[in-house]
Amino acid sequence: MKALCIQNHHRMSTMMANVMQDTVVENFSRRDRLLELQEKAQKLWTENKVFEANAPQGELGTPDEKFFGNFPYPYMNGLLHLGHAFSLSKLEFAAAYHRLSGKNVLFPQGFHCTGMPIKACADKLAREIQTYGCPPVFPEEDLEMKAPESEGEDLKIDPTKFVAKKSKALAKKGRGASQWEILKMSGIPEDEIPRFSDPLHWLAYFPPLAMRDIAAMGCGVDWRRRYELIYYLSSISQISAVYYKF
Numbered sequence: 001m002k003a004l005c006i007q008n009h010h011r012m013s014t015m016m017a018n019v020m021q022d023t024v025v026e027n028f029s030r031r032d033r034l035l036e037l038q039e040k041a042q043k044l045w046t047e048n049k050v051f052e053a054n055a056p057q058g059e060l061g062t063p064d065e066k067f068f069g070n071f072p073y074p075y076m077n078g079l080l081h082l083g084h085a086f087s088l089s090k091l092e093f094a095a096a097y098h099r100l101s102g103k104n105v106l107f108p109q110g111f112h113c114t115g116m117p118i119k120a121c122a123d124k125l126a127r128e129i130q131t132y133g134c135p136p137v138f139p140e141e142d143l144e145m146k147a148p149e150s151e152g153e154d155l156k157i158d159p160t161k162f163v164a165k166k167s168k169a170l171a172k173k174g175r176g177a178s179q180w181e182i183l184k185m186s187g188i189p190e191d192e193i194p195r196f197s198d199p200l201h202w203l204a205y206f207p208p209l210a211m212r213d214i215a216a217m218g219c220g221v222d223w224r225r226r227y228e229l230i231y232y233l234s235s236i237s238q239i240s241a242v243y244y245k246f
Contacts, residue, residue, distance in 0.1 A: 042218060051220040053106040066106070067098035073110035073229060076206040077118050079186055080213050092219045099220065108225030109214060111207045119199045125179040126197035134194055136180050203228070 045051065069091045074084055091107070099105040128136045183193050195201045207228060214221060 038218065042215070045220075051105075051107065051222050052224060053104055053222050056104070066104040067095065068106045069095050070108060070110070073112045073227075074210060075112045075115070075117065076202060076210070076228075077121055078182075078206065080210050085217060088214065088217070088219060092217070095220050105220065106225070107220050107222060108227065109211075109219075109221045109223070110227040110229060111210060113203045113207075113228050113230050118202045121179055122197055122199040122202065125183070125193070128178055128180050129194060129197060135190055136178070138178060203230070 071088050071091050074080060095105050095107045128138075132138055179196075180193060183196055184190060188196075196205075211223065211226070215223075
């Protein structure tokens with residue numbers, strides 16, 4: 001009887017494993033098919049310059065014949081994240097709707113490259129390399145709290161409450177608190193990280209990756225209108241002059 005139960009259990013386990021395996025293969029198959037269709041569609045859009053908006057020759061179009069939208073340019077101190085995708089999707093849906101309605105749609109995209117945060121991150125990385133070497137070897141921190149020294153202290157602990165094993169300040173600091181670790185966790189190769197001690201390298205590295213991700217999302221951006229804000233006031237004047245003709 002015991003042997004029969006073991007045999008049946010083994011048979012059921014094998015059947016469940018096969019079902020799960022078939023399900024996984026089916027799911028990956030559907031995903032791969034969607035990615036294949038997506039790639040074909042995006043290739044057609046690029047080849048036919050679907051998202052390139054040109055000003056009409058002669059008389060300017062009336063307001064109801066055109067649509068202009070712009071997503072607040074993301075700051076280039078790292079990769080784009082889900083919050084960018086969520087906000088960007090609102091403009092993408094609106095632009096696609098107006099384009100399908102027959103309007104001339106202009107959807108440019110800019111990248112924010114001014115301000116002190118990038119400089120501060122570059123300086124922080126430079127200090128880490130200067131202090132701890134390249135790659136930096138950071139000192140180990142004592143994460144554990146001291147154990148109670150007496151049974152009396154043990155009795156004071158409330159078993160219904162969670163007791164952290166590290167300080168509140170250290171818990172907030174978390175993993176990736178060093179600039180080196182933050183860049184490493186972003187997928188940047190370690191041999192590339194030292195170059196980020198130069199703030200100008202951030203401006204050359206992250207905008208192309210942002211363009212890659214926005215294009216992969218399928219957004220209808222006219223990449224001829226790409227702009228990077230380095231000198232804010234002069235850039236705004238230049239952008240206004242270009243958009244005034246649309």
